[in-house]
Amino acid sequence: MSESSPSTYASRMAQMRPSTIREILKVTAQPDVISFAGGLPAPELFPVAEIRAAADAVLTQYGSRALQYSQSEGMPPLREWIAGEMGRRGIKAEAADVMVTNGSQQVLDLTGKLFLNPGDVVLTENPTYLAAIQAFQTFEIRFVPVPTDGNGLIPDALPALIRQHRPKFLYTIPNFQNPTGITLAAERRAALARIAAEHGLVVVEDDPYGKLRYRGTDVPPVKHWDEAGRVIYVSTFSKTIAPGLRTGWLVAPPEIFNRLLILKQASDLHTSSFDQLVAHTYLTQNDANAHVEKIRRAYGERYDVLDSALRAAMPASYTWTKPEGGMFLWITGPANLDALDLLKRAIEQKVAFVPGRDFFPADGGRNFLRLNYSNSTPERIREGVTRLAALCREK
Ligand SMILES: Cc1ncc(COP(=O)(O)O)c(C=O)c1O
Numbered sequence: 001m002s003e004s005s006p007s008t009y010a011s012r013m014a015q016m017r018p019s020t021i022r023e024i025l026k027v028t029a030q031p032d033v034i035s036f037a038g039g040l041p042a043p044e045l046f047p048v049a050e051i052r053a054a055a056d057a058v059l060t061q062y063g064s065r066a067l068q069y070s071q072s073e074g075m076p077p078l079r080e081w082i083a084g085e086m087g088r089r090g091i092k093a094e095a096a097d098v099m100v101t102n103g104s105q106q107v108l109d110l111t112g113k114l115f116l117n118p119g120d121v122v123l124t125e126n127p128t129y130l131a132a133i134q135a136f137q138t139f140e141i142r143f144v145p146v147p148t149d150g151n152g153l154i155p156d157a158l159p160a161l162i163r164q165h166r167p168k169f170l171y172t173i174p175n176f177q178n179p180t181g182i183t184l185a186a187e188r189r190a191a192l193a194r195i196a197a198e199h200g201l202v203v204v205e206d207d208p209y210g211k212l213r214y215r216g217t218d219v220p221p222v223k224h225w226d227e228a229g230r231v232i233y234v235s236t237f238s239k240t241i242a243p244g245l246r247t248g249w250l251v252a253p254p255e256i257f258n259r260l261l262i263l264k265q266a267s268d269l270h271t272s273s274f275d276q277l278v279a280h281t282y283l284t285q286n287d288a289n290a291h292v293e294k295i296r297r298a299y300g301e302r303y304d305v306l307d308s309a310l311r312a313a314m315p316a317s318y319t320w321t322k323p324e325g326g327m328f329l330w331i332t333g334p335a336n337l338d339a340l341d342l343l344k345r346a347i348e349q350k351v352a353f354v355p356g357r358d359f360f361p362a363d364g365g366r367n368f369l370r371l372n373y374s375n376s377t378p379e380r381i382r383e384g385v386t387r388l389a390a391l392c393r394e395k
Helices: 011-015 020-029 048-067 076-088 103-115 130-137 155-165 186-199 254-268 273-285 288-313 339-348 378-393
Strands: 098-101 121-124 142-145 169-172 202-206 231-236 248-251 328-332 368-372
Touching: 020 339, 048 273, 076 098, 076 248, 076 273, 098 103, 098 254, 103 130, 103 169, 103 202, 103 231, 103 248, 103 254, 121 130, 121 155, 155 186, 169 186, 186 202, 288 328, 288 378, 339 368, 339 378
Parallel strands: 121 142, 121 169, 169 202, 202 231
Antiparallel strands: 098 248, 231 248, 328 368
């Protein structure tokens, strides 16, 4: 394409930059690199045979209907199943409250389209999910971080932020947050729902990891306490079946749901009919809970290996979170650490992670590392930590 004048592209593109870290991390695709970067679920745990059988059953049972256009809201049997699952998670929902989406990522885009004008404010944890930052940044907005500690965001800080910034919504990942692994305490969830009701604050609750708890007890979602209808709950089959199905969902109050539906229609008409039916058939013809249990056990074991390898080898100036589920752990290095520089040296030693800087939508330090443990075997985790810790001990 020839060189274009700056006005060729929409103004929003001025804020959208290719990630330099992504370029550096391209080498991690090489098999001899031990990668704690990326956020991939363990591929050896994808239920390949079961999905093959489900695909076959769908074509036998539904024939051409499985390949036809379908409703923007989603296929009725899958919406019914998800409504039942919502009940098991502590959320009252009918099938009519459920919209099937192209992964949870699509919901971030749709909520951005629904609420955000240039200059608007979104409240987030700081750090937060990188692709949520990207999705909302498209709308030329400003991020305001909510103070957090080891139990997640601090609800008492919200009223002042709401008064000062008039945010359009709060985006939160209450379970095993990406990137920190931190879980929002139960009493804070109830407080958040109460404050949202009092101040008319919309909350986007992104919950891709809640089913992946390997320690402790489940905490109900913020949506569980949402009597006022302020919370949009978002989840996905990406981490419990497979991300390639690109099948997620939202549960929202009717006035928000109906507007999101118009945007969903304009965006992609609907999520793949075939994939939705395959997901539904997989869920109903197999012991899907037993499969999730297998994933939980594997990730719990990988986390334990990672945590004990770090404890054995890392210098005392490094500390890290102790997630009770999910796929990520967050390391805080000494204040003078430049994690990007560490990554460059790590790649020479064929080990990789993601430097934390890009997860901060507003201000944030350079001395953080995100480590993913779902996509490496225990042996490779041990070896990777040995290489990484040796670099951290170097001056
Ligand atoms: C917090 C968070 N939200 C959303 C997503 C996107 O998931 P999906 O595959 O459902 O689009 C991810 C994926 O890693 C994530 O970590």
